[in-house]
Amino acid sequence: xxxxxxxxxxxxxxxxxxxxxxxxxxxxxxxxxxxxxxxxxxxxxxxxxxxxxxxxxxxxxxxxxxxxxxxxxxxxxxxxxxxxxxxxxxxxxxxxxxxxxxxxxxxxxxxxxxxxxxxxxxxxxxxxxxxxxxxxxxxxxxxxxxxxxxxxxxxxxxxxxxxxxxxxxxxxxxxxxxxxxxxxxxxxxxxxxxxxxxxxxxxxxxxxxxxxxxxxxxxxxxxxxxxxxxxxxxxxxxxxxxxxxxxxxxxxxxxxxxxxxxxxxxxxxxxxxxxxxxxxxxxxxxxxxxxxxxxxxxxxxxxxxxxxxxxxxxxxxxxxxxxxxxxxxxxxxxxxxxxxxxxxxxxxxxxxxxxxxxxxxxxxxxxxxxxxxxxxxxxxxxxxxxxxxxxxxxxxxxxxxxxxxxxxxxxxxxxxxxxxxxxxxxxxxxxxxxxxxxxxxxxxxxxxxxxxxxxxxxxxxxxxxxxxxxxxxxxxxxxxxxxxxxxxxxxxxxxxxxxxxxxxxxxxxxxxxxxxxxxxxxxxxxxxxxxxxxxxxxxxxxxxxxxxxxxxxxxxxxxxxxxxxxxxxxxxxxxxxxxxxxxxxxxxxxxxxxxxxxxxxxxxxxxxxxxxxxxxxxxxxxxxxxxxxxxxxxxxxxxxxxxxxxxxxxxxxxxxxxxxxxxxxxxxxxxxxxxxxxxxxxxxxxxxxxxxxxxxxxxxxxxxxxxxxxxxxxxxxxxxxxxxxxxxxxxxx
Amino acid sequence: xxxxxxxxxxxxxxxxxxxxxxxxxxxxxxxxxxxxxxxxxxxxxxxxxxxxxxxxxxxxxxxxxxxxxxxxxxxxxxxxxxxxxxxxxxxxxxxxxxxxxxxxxxxxxxxxxxxxxxxxxxxxxxxxxxxxxxxxxxxxxxxxxxxxxxxxxxxxxxxxxxxxxxxxxxxxxxxxxxxxxxxxxxxxxxxxxxxxxxxxxxxxxxxxxxxxxxxxxxxxxxxxxxx
Numbered sequence: 001x002x003x004x005x006x007x008x009x010x011x012x013x014x015x016x017x018x019x020x021x022x023x024x025x026x027x028x029x030x031x032x033x034x035x036x037x038x039x040x041x042x043x044x045x046x047x048x049x050x051x052x053x054x055x056x057x058x059x060x061x062x063x064x065x066x067x068x069x070x071x072x073x074x075x076x077x078x079x080x081x082x083x084x085x086x087x088x089x090x091x092x093x094x095x096x097x098x099x100x101x102x103x104x105x106x107x108x109x110x111x112x113x114x115x116x117x118x119x120x121x122x123x124x125x126x127x128x129x130x131x132x133x134x135x136x137x138x139x140x141x142x143x144x145x146x147x148x149x150x151x152x153x154x155x156x157x158x159x160x161x162x163x164x165x166x167x168x169x170x171x172x173x174x175x176x177x178x179x180x181x182x183x184x185x186x187x188x189x190x191x192x193x194x195x196x197x198x199x200x201x202x203x204x205x206x207x208x209x210x211x212x213x214x215x216x217x218x219x220x221x222x223x224x225x226x227x228x229x230x231x232x233x234x235x236x237x238x239x240x241x242x243x244x245x246x247x248x249x250x251x252x253x254x255x256x257x258x259x260x261x262x263x264x265x266x267x268x269x270x271x272x273x274x275x276x277x278x279x280x281x282x283x284x285x286x287x288x289x290x291x292x293x294x295x296x297x298x299x300x301x302x303x304x305x306x307x308x309x310x311x312x313x314x315x316x317x318x319x320x321x322x323x324x325x326x327x328x329x330x331x332x333x334x335x336x337x338x339x340x341x342x343x344x345x346x347x348x349x350x351x352x353x354x355x356x357x358x359x360x361x362x363x364x365x366x367x368x369x370x371x372x373x374x375x376x377x378x379x380x381x382x383x384x385x386x387x388x389x390x391x392x393x394x395x396x397x398x399x400x401x402x403x404x405x406x407x408x409x410x411x412x413x414x415x416x417x418x419x420x421x422x423x424x425x426x427x428x429x430x431x432x433x434x435x436x437x438x439x440x441x442x443x444x445x446x447x448x449x450x451x452x453x454x455x456x457x458x459x460x461x462x463x464x465x466x467x468x469x470x471x472x473x474x475x476x477x478x479x480x481x482x483x484x485x486x487x488x489x490x491x492x493x494x495x496x497x498x499x500x501x502x503x504x505x506x507x508x509x510x511x512x513x514x515x516x517x518x519x520x521x522x523x524x525x526x527x528x529x530x531x532x533x534x535x536x537x538x539x540x541x542x543x544x545x546x547x548x549x550x551x552x553x554x555x556x557x558x559x560x561x562x563x564x565x566x567x568x569x570x571x572x573x574x575x576x577x578x579x580x581x582x583x584x585x586x587x588x589x590x591x592x593x594x595x596x597x598x599x600x601x602x603x604x605x606x607x608x609x610x611x612x613x614x615x616x617x618x619x620x621x622x623x624x625x626x627x628x629x630x631x632x633x634x635x636x637x638x639x640x641x642x643x644x645x646x647x648x649x650x651x652x653x654x655x656x657x658x659x660x661x662x663x664x665x666x667x668x669x670x671x672x673x674x675x676x677x678x679x680x681x682x683x684x685x686x687x688x689x690x691x692x693x694x695x696x697x698x699x700x701x702x703x704x705x706x707x708x709x710x711x712x713x714x715x716x717x718x719x720x721x722x723x724x725x726x727x728x729x730x731x732x733x
Numbered sequence: 734x735x736x737x738x739x740x741x742x743x744x745x746x747x748x749x750x751x752x753x754x755x756x757x758x759x760x761x762x763x764x765x766x767x768x769x770x771x772x773x774x775x776x777x778x779x780x781x782x783x784x785x786x787x788x789x790x791x792x793x794x795x796x797x798x799x800x801x802x803x804x805x806x807x808x809x810x811x812x813x814x815x816x817x818x819x820x821x822x823x824x825x826x827x828x829x830x831x832x833x834x835x836x837x838x839x840x841x842x843x844x845x846x847x848x849x850x851x852x853x854x855x856x857x858x859x860x861x862x863x864x865x866x867x868x869x870x871x872x873x874x875x876x877x878x879x880x881x882x883x884x885x886x887x888x889x890x891x892x893x894x895x896x897x898x899x900x901x902x903x904x905x906x907x908x909x910x911x912x913x914x915x916x917x918x919x920x921x922x923x924x925x926x927x928x929x930x931x932x933x934x935x936x937x938x939x940x941x942x943x944x945x946x947x948x949x950x951x952x953x954x955x956x957x958x959x960x
Contacts, residue, residue: 153843157874158784160745244743244787251742335742420845420874423782425749425930430937440935442752556935 002028011038017373024367032304032353032361037368039218039271039309040278043531046372049497050529053507056514061523063486071112071196071266072186073525075487077551079444082193084118085185087126087452087491087547089530093238094180098147099154102180103241104313106155109184111267114250115316117194117257118186121424122439123156125166125182126452126491126545130175132407132731137175142732144178151241152182153418158243159250163419164427165437166452170407173456176535181491181528183452183547187441194257196266198280198288198319198345203263205277205288205343206325208332209249209315211298212273215239216311245314252335253316259331261324268315274308276317277343278351282369289352290343292360304353304360319345377497379504384460386597388580396636396659396705397713399592401723403633403664404640406591410727429557435480435629440554449483449550456541458600461585463505463542465600467512472608472668473631474548475520479612480627480671481558482619483550485522490546492529495539505542506531513544519605520612522548558619560628561645567625567698568678571635572618573611573670574691575655575662577602587633588664601667607690608669614688615671623673623681630670636663636705638672640720643703648717649674651696652706659712663705674698734952737765737775739805739821741796746782746819746929753929754779758945770800776952777814778805780821782874782927792835792877793824802828814858814948815921819875822913822923831916831923832890833882839906843876847937848926849901850912854894857915858951859922862943869940871931873904878925880907880914890914898924 008018011034021029021037029037043049059067065082066074072086090105106123113120127148130141156163161184198205216239256262264284266276273295281288292307302310320328325341332339346352351368353361403409416431428447429438436449453474459466475485490513495502506529517524533540562569583589584598618624630638635653643649655662675681678694685692701717736754740747747764755762765772767785772778785796796802802824809815809830817825825831838844849870852863863869882890887909890896898913905925913924928941 150842157843157876158743158745158787160783242787244784244789247745247784248742417846418843420843422845422872422874422927422930422936423745423749425752425933425936428935442756554935 003034012042013038017041020373024364030360032308033363035305035309036274036361036363039274040368041372045271045275047529048373049375049377049531050506051374052376053510056510057524058514058518059523059525061487061521064523064525066525068526071115073487073489074116074193075525075549076190077441077444077446079446080190081187081441081444082190083185083187083448083549084113084116085183085489085549086112086526087181087183087489087545088528089491089493090180090182091178091493091530091533094148095178097238098144099151100240101238102148102151103155104239105180105182106152107241107243107246107313108269109182110159110161110246111269113184113186114253115194115196115265115267117192118188119254120161120184120186121426122185122437122450123161123163123182124437124450124452124547125152125163126454127166127168128174128179128456128543129170130172131170134172141175146732148178148180149415149418155241155243157420159247160423162421162423162427164421164439165431165450168412168415171456171541173538173540176538177533177540179493179540179543181545183489185448185450185549192257194262194265196280196283197264198284198286199263201286201345201347203319203322203345204325204341205290205345206318206320206328206339207295207315207342208318208337208339210242210245210312211296211338212307212310213298213312214302214306214310217306217309239311239313241313248335248337249314249316252332252337256328256331259327261321261327263319263321265316265318268317270311272309272311278365278369280317280319281351281365285349287346287348287350287352287365288343289346292353292355294340294342296338296340304355308353377503378500379507380500381504381508382501383462388584388597389593389595391580391660392593394592394660396663400636400640400713400715401719403587403591403637404720405723405727406587407728408587409633409637411725412728413725414729414732429481433559434557435477435560436483438481438557445554447552447554449478449481449552450547451477452545452547454543454545456543457590457596458585459509459542459544461598461600463508464512465603467509467544468516469600469603469668470544470546471513471516471520472603474546475522475612476629476668478548478550479615480629481552482616483552484616485520485548485550487525488517488522488546488548490524490527490544493533493540493543493545494531495534497531502539509542509544513546516605520609558624559626560642561626562642562647562649562674562698563625565647565698565700567674567676568694569649569651569696569698570673570675570678570681570692571670571695572615572673572685572690572692574693575653576665576667576670578657578661578665578667583661583665586664586666588660601665603668610688610690611669611671614685614690617684618673618681621680623675623677625676626674628672630672631666634664634666640703642672643717644721644724646701648699648702649696650699650704652709653695654693654708659707662707663712734760734777734949735775736760736762737772737778738762739765739767739778739780739801741767741783741785741799743785743787744781744783746927750779750781750929753932753945757932758949760949765801767799767801770804772804772808777816777948778808780817780824782819782821785820785824792820793827796824797828806830809921812918812920814952816859816948817923818927818929819925822925823877825921825923830921831914832886833880835877836879836881837877838879844904845872845874846904847871848873848904850898850926851901853896853899856894857897857919857922859944859947860897862947862950868901870938871926871928871941873926875925878905880911882908893917897922
């Protein structure tokens with residue numbers, strides 16, 4: 001076949017990429033082969049724009065068992081156990097069809113975890129939508145929000161994995177391109193880890209799970225292009241999820257792995273059968289031959305092209321030991337799953353696909369999987385030039401109430417109450433009760449703490465600083481509950497990398513993550529890059545999302561809320577330094593001044609780490625009754641959040657800053673602690689070279705904030721609570 | 734005491750019930766597979782939460798036809814202790830072992846949160862260790878937990894002291910705030926909240942223990958019914 005320029009373009013391949021295909025094959029590709037190359041070399045599967053820069057990320061550490069390159073990263077947690085975790089995006093499908101897009105996003109990441117042999121025990125999600133209160137786009141944004149949340153709930157609840165935390169933020173730039181990033185973590189014994197590697201010529205290749213249909217064809221390519229008016233035609237590209245089937249796959253795969261008859265296993269996610277066959281072959285340095293007539297199909301008359309590119313959900317591919325197939329089939333039969341031997345491992349290193357006895361594709365595995373084009377795309381940082389406005393006169397009293405009700409800050413209870421966050425009875429920290437999500441590992445007496453963080457506004461103003469701030473915040477959240485970071489995963493959501501200013505954001509963010517993760521000793525063990533997050537030429541804010549995983553001894557999780565009256569309130573890290581320029585990236589700027597300008601808050605990695613170390617020591621000594629880090633909305637919002645449990649505080653800050661900067665600036669490296677022993681807390685802080693002024697005392701209820709004895713505001717507990725708790729529900733009801 | 738936890742393919746609270754009964758309560762506990770026709774001689778059966786066979790149809794509507802449910806029904810008729818939680822309650826209702834139905838929550842959404850329950854009777858093997866009027870705090874996690882029945886059935890349940898647990902803060906629109914009910918013989922109980930999730934202080938509450946402990950006490954004191 002000689003492909004026309006039009007056909008090549010339809011497959012989102014460049015003429016140069018097509019020439020490379022011809023060179024690899026030594027001939028023109030067949031139609032099926034063209035399809036196979038186009039999905040494997042799509043941005044989504046090949047990381048062709050980002051691979052070069054991703055190499056800068058730190059991936060090694062003493063606890064790292066498996067770094068990037070597998071379905072999930074693996075960290076040793078001691079006691080003979082490991083955790084497998086990763087984050088993935090499902091942004092494009094969730095815009096086209098919010099419910100199924102989000103649901104299958106959950107399904108995809110769960111398969112990535114249990115294909116490694118680990119049982120998923122926690123899900124967190126990081127979501128971005130357009131503003132729910134926008135007069136023009138609000139209705140659609142709310143519909144997308146409702147659909148996405150219902151989809152995540154539908155899949156996770158039925159599957160039986162608790163959704164224990166996450167974040168959800170709103171900006172106009174996500175109007176036409178929401179972000180749905182799902183993180184999952186699983187646990188298994190160290191000796192039970194499985195890899196997606198084929199080996200042993202003659203071994204059977206087994207397909208199990210849902211039948212293959214025409215759904216999701218070219219999903220990976222869709223996720224590698226901008227949205228246009230025509231994208232609405234792509235709804236059939238989104239798959240439909242069946243969480244019950246996934247649950248059966250989970251149990252059956254974990255049980256089948258125990259037989260010892262499985263050599264390698266991989267889920268069929270993006271690029272379906274194509275990706276799983278050639279990647280497993282490539283990793284094992286072997287070939288795989290499959291016969292498409294044996295692939296279970298739910299529609300008749302499917303072409304080889306369609307079967308190879310289908311992204312039907314809930315399917316797994318595995319290689320078994322020859323002669324022991326029956327042991328594997330027996331387990332699948334027990335769980336009522338359809339399984340079929342569809343091919344065989346060969347030693348010629350090729351992916352050979354037959355249909356009705358004829359060879360329809362024959363491609364060298366390694367070249368297909370690992371020699372995808374690699375681009376060093378031009379990048380030139382063009383930071384936005386936004387003038388600093390004169391700060392308006394604003395009543396502090398009113399500003400705090402408005403911030404507590406702001407979509408980014410207000411309670412997300414409406415979301416997390418729809419998620420079963422307690423199934424498996426390991427959830428030590430309930431949503432919004434602690435800074436990090438914490439699940440215990442029953443077998444080891446250890447708990448895993450997790451936090452997902454990202455701030456598009458900061459990254460828009462400075463992608464490098466913003467990315468570092470995200471890592472710092474994630475690690476700080478772990479420190480607040482007393483956990484030590486051991487590994488991390490990232491999801492990089494950016495616009496069109498073919499535009500130099502967007503590519504520069506990606507490069508700068510990766511560098512920022514690299515530096516910060518190296519500094520906090522949180523190696524990146526895997527992740528996901530989602531590019532082309534643009535609709536009609538409008539890109540989203542550069543939004544790297546970090547998921548940091550830490551370990552701690554199992555015990556009650558550190559609460560955010562003040563626990564008793566008459567305790568000292570200590571501001572670990574101090575009042576901080578900021579100015580009008582740095583205020584421009586904050587929630588105060590966004591919600592009160594209603595503008596964006598200047599720079600993100602200043603971060604000193606060294607000081608940040610000292611704060612974390614001090615905090616962990618304070619937790620270990622049992623000195624903190626409650627603790628909460630300062631982030632969105634700064635000091636005043638953090639203090640108000642600590643008071644939502646009922647116990648309030650009276651504080652007096654000793655600082656020269658203008659009141660609105662003092663109360664609302666977002667300089668990191670700060671944690672509010674309530675303690676019965678302020679002396680011991682400040683002594684530990686001093687040892688670590690960290691400021692820790694005692695700023696006030698907890699009181700029966702309500703808040704009073706003073707600056708050098710001058711009252712800046714007094715708030716009624718009920719007013720703060722109703723602003724915080726009623727806001728999101730008032731939009732979505 | 735030997736407790737059997739039934740495992741349907743879509744059960745997902747089976748491990749939690751197992752953990753509560755074995756590790757926390759120290760009872761001899763085993764899993765019973767859904768296509769087994771026998772309960773293997775256990776003293777009591779727990780039907781755990783989850784999505785039995787996916788529950789894309791009505792919750793529990795397919796489960797009632799499973800081989801194990803024939804065995805459970807016989808066990809129940811012989812006086813054996815049968816305790817259904819969440820999806821287990823839905824299945825017991827579908828199987829006709831308990832009256833009424835569980836329909837979509839009045840808020841139309843899945844709800845996972847803590848609720849307060851009042852113990853309405855201690856005259857049952859599932860509540861005998863509790864105090865009448867005692868308030869228990871434990872989580873719910875369901876989309877279809879709104880208990881409905883016709884007026885006569887509801888009156889009958891009340892007249893016969895068969896409403897075992899009531900919500901103090903009705904989360905799903907259940908008629909007369911009903912959270913748990915008993916069969917006329919009082920050896921079968923179903924409830925939507927999850928006592929097995931409230932058996933350790935670390936998980937936020939251990940109020941659910943008293944229900945499981947009641948079963949152990951009742952089984953010890955009553956004439957044994959072997960499955």
